[in-house]
Amino acid sequence: MSSDLVGDLLPERVSLPGQRRLRFAPSPTGDLHIGNVRTALFSYCLAGEAGRFLIRIEDTDQDRYQAESVPRYLETIAWLGMHWDEGPDRGGPCQPYVESERLPFFQAAADRLVGSGAAYFCFCSKERLDQLRAAQRTAGLPTRYDGHCRDLPGDESRARRSGGEPSVVRLRVPAGETRWDDLVLGPQLFDNESVDDQVLLKSDGFPTYHLAQVVDDHLMGITEVVRGVEWLSSTPKHLITYAALGWQPPRFAHVALVLGPDHSKLSKRHGAQTVNEFRDLGYLPEALVNFLAFLGWSPGTEEEIFDLAQLRQRMTFERLQSSPAILDQQRLDYLNGVWIRKLPVEQLAQRIEPFLPQAAPEQLIPIAAMVQERIRRLDQVPGLLAFAFTEPAPDADFLKGKLSREEALAFLQRVPELLAGNTSQLMEKLRELAHEQGGSDPATAKKFTQGAMRVLRVATTGAEVTPPLPESIDLIGTAAAQARVQRALEVLGAVS
């Protein structure tokens, strides 16, 4: 078989210092999906502390390509705390890390395959292919290429190409079977009869994923490939291609997909599905990482709170799960709450800032302290603190609670003295007052305290649920609190 190439332009495979090299190779077509991020996380963690993690941009589809995605992806990975040793922005020994900039390598590989007879040029039109598949389907046969151009004489093929006829390069799948030992699924066996003569090089000169992935994983010295099970049935094609090129393939780990609550593939109708969406909802990267890791992995112990560094230390291929996982947002919420509570207040204050632009800088830390134990997502902060930024308008019924109108009124009238001075004494003063009201019976006093607290809370905040009252009042200031109590008094007094 001839090829019109001048030698083999393929570079040498990067020489390895014997360590693990895993990559994340996203296709830049929008925002990073939570499922993709999980495989990135697995790859990052499984590389281990001694291994290397790299990012490669798989932009081999010109139609779907979105340039803006690349920096966004990198930003997202970095936000989650993952560090890559090599990538499009920082280079490395296998530059470039963007596939569209590596076209000559793929073309050289394709030429080599054609040269050795492991691949061939195909001139079939899309229409012919569509008809073929439709016919096979109605006949109950598997849909696959029929080998129409498989044995075209070399000179005919050459002539048609030089005549300008568009062509693709297809893999010539040999008879036999393909097997490998999957790191997650165990031994796999495919009859090559069921493997299609896949297109490797498109008519626009770009490689398909199948070729690009094989060539680049080899050149970049990838040792293990972690990917979703949706790639399982194309693995034989990849293995055949590695063999035809005389290369040793990496090991494969096919992880199960992440599904929505209705057990179908995660999609828009399930709500948030990209990392950025989760971020905007107020989820911490620490929580997302912890959560995602457990969707398909577990340490085998009863520990469940892990940070990224611990995950990288502990994760192994053996403990990856082969069954699909459903994204359970309630559990994510729980973990997010755990991580929010673990944060130092100053840190939490910083993270709250974008969710609470109306807060003054000096308010942020006290606010963080107040909400830390009662939020599961950062976006709950504004709701919890609405009273601090808008004037409450409680109605008379709302103001009474457990106390009668008279009792509430009487209590409210005494609030100015309770609020005088420092709010830290508020509770103490209130207890004194309760003692006065309840006399010797502690149960009555307690009941009064509860009722009075509610009245005061509603009067000053307009809400039944707020952070602890003294702090809440501090947030708006005692002067404002006094004014609100006055207004409440008017509202309550007006009804008789």
Place this chain on the structure above:
RNA sequence: GCCCGCAUCGUCUAGCGGUUAGGACACCACUCUUUCAAGGUGGUAACCGGGGUUCGACUCCCCGUGCGGGUACCA
């Protein structure tokens, strides 16, 4: 249609021939408490079905069912 994968509480999972089938989320009580949280205590809840193999199956094998994936000049 054809090829392939998966299968333990509602959910995430532990289990790798012999266990009272464990933990966590959620849920329900109780408790702590100025509300709400957080915390503590307890509770409800699972081995998809049928055949084998075995002294013994959640665990191994086969069939079925269910769910998922692939079936592109998309990844």
